[in-house]
Amino acid sequence: MIFSKTCEYGTRAVIYIAQQTKNNKRTSLKDISEQIGSPEAFTAKILQQLVKHNILISTKGANGGFAVDKKKLKRIKLMHIVFAIDGGEYRDMCVLGLKKCSAKDPCPVHHKFKHVKKDLLSMLNNTTLDELTNKMNDGKSFLKLD
Amino acid sequence: MIFSKTCEYGTRAVIYIAQQTKNNKRTSLKDISEQIGSPEAFTAKILQQLVKHNILISTKGANGGFAVDKKKLKRIKLMHIVFAIDGGEYRDMCVLGLKKCSAKDPCPVHHKFKHVKKDLLSMLNNTTLDELTNKMNDGKSFLKLD
DNA sequence: ACTAATTCGGACGTGTTTATCCGATTAATT
DNA sequence: AATTAATCGGATAAACACGTCCGAATTAGT
Numbered sequence: 562m563i564f565s566k567t568c569e570y571g572t573r574a575v576i577y578i579a580q581q582t583k584n585n586k587r588t589s590l591k592d593i594s595e596q597i598g599s600p601e602a603f604t605a606k607i608l609q610q611l612v613k614h615n616i617l618i619s620t621k622g623a624n625g626g627f628a629v630d631k632k633k634l635k636r637i638k639l640m641h642i643v644f645a646i647d648g649g650e651y652r653d654m655c656v657l658g659l660k661k662c663s664a665k666d667p668c669p670v671h672h673k674f675k676h677v678k679k680d681l682l683s684m685l686n687n688t689t690l691d692e693l694t695n696k697m698n699d700g701k702s703f704l705k706l707d
Numbered sequence: 708m709i710f711s712k713t714c715e716y717g718t719r720a721v722i723y724i725a726q727q728t729k730n731n732k733r734t735s736l737k738d739i740s741e742q743i744g745s746p747e748a749f750t751a752k753i754l755q756q757l758v759k760h761n762i763l764i765s766t767k768g769a770n771g772g773f774a775v776d777k778k779k780l781k782r783i784k785l786m787h788i789v790f791a792i793d794g795g796e797y798r799d800m801c802v803l804g805l806k807k808c809s810a811k812d813p814c815p816v817h818h819k820f821k822h823v824k825k826d827l828l829s830m831l832n833n834t835t836l837d838e839l840t841n842k843m844n845d846g847k848s849f850l851k852l853d
Numbered sequence: 854a855c856t857a858a859t860t861c862g863g864a865c866g867t868g869t870t871t872a873t874c875c876g877a878t879t880a881a882t883t
Numbered sequence: 884a885a886t887t888a889a890t891c892g893g894a895t896a897a898a899c900a901c902g903t904c905c906g907a908a909t910t911a912g913t
Contacts, residue, residue: 562800563709566871569804576815589889603872609891622880623888639816654708658715659852669722669839669848670785677827684819693815702815706805712901735859749902755861768910769858859910866903873896883886 568646571607573597573704575616575642579629580694587626598705607646614645629690639693640685651682714792717753719743719850721762721788725775726840733772744851753792760791775836785839786831797828 564572574593581588590608594601608627611617616637618628629637643651655662656670664671696702710718720739727734736754740747754773757763762783764774775783789797801808802816810817842848 562796562804563802564804566804569802573803573814591889600872602874605890606872606892612890619890620880621878621888621890623886624881625879625889627890650708656709656715657719657850658708658710658712659849661852666852667848668719668850668852669842670834671848673830673834677823677830680823680826684823688816688819696815702813702817703805704803704814706807706812706814737859746902748904751860752862752902758860765860766910767858767860767908769856770911771859771909773860854913856913857911859908861908862906864904866901868901869899871896871898874894876891876893878891879889881886881888883884 564643565647567603567607568643570597570599570604571611571646572639572642573599574604574608574627575611575629575637575690576693576697577704578617578627579634579637579690580697582629582631583634583694583698587620587624587628589626593627596705598707611642611645614641616642616645634691634694635689637690638686639688639690640682643685651685654678710789711793713749713753714789716743716745716750717757717792718785718788719745720750720754720773721757721775721783721836722839722843723850724763724773725780725783725836726843728775728777729780729840729844733766733770733774735772739773742851744853757788757791760787762788762791780837780840781835783836784832785834785836786828789831797831800824 574597577593577597578588590601590605593608594604608617608619612619616629618630620626653662655668656674657668659668662668662671697704720743723739723743724734736747736751739745739754740750754763754765758765762775764776766772799808801814802820803814805814808814808817843850
């Protein structure tokens, strides 16, 4: 859909990990993939990527696992996760796939789409990890639904 | 990006064809793919699909080519093209990729995303082919930019 | 009738995303 | 020291999206 599957799994994982972090728990790959309903080995790759981008902290060995730096919970935005995985391509996306679609040289849909794009980007840019975990803890949101 | 490449090419093609139709010209695959900058053979497949979905009319043989039923120019919406190619998946799309994300059982991003989704869908649902070709004829929009 | 221009349909090839597997490494527990 | 539980990194496989090729069918013009 709008984001790659990698990005979807990655975001769900980060939210779950952040939630556990708030409860002072580190969480393992196995636990994560079970809780968010994602393939384990594939999720491992995604988490590695997020560690490299300093969104997650990992510790090896027994009792190891993943966590989020608590100080960063309010600083990390959805945008950071999405950009870490899918790259910054969303900035200049064009509905019709033109490489250089701009206000000056627009595709026919440009001006009707720009508001949607702006809203999407500001949503990604304003939604914090902290906020999302709160919704989880309220018990009113889910990371796995079939 | 947001739509598949197939869908991007397809939409560009339909807009170009509609523009030619307005000038009472049928247009050939070769012409189309040149004008919108898409791979010819691949575009052929997409156009076939759009013919099957009654968005385009094709005529075989010498002097053949593609056109849009003029009476439909104001009836065909961006949505119809997108749905014909990518399917109706956009209706229930979830940022986090959950199959059954809804107001009742939402993912943590659901309520922040629903406005964006609504705007996107209404944009697709309100933008007519006629309107898009007008922007082309004004010379202020492009279907090919590199 | 013949030729040229075109779409149609099916098979095939390529590339990217999604996904798995396994050995190496690290750290806690016994 | 040995065992166990975990992440890391590289190779590989499967599925899907993207793209090509070519012969068959159709139509217009000569």
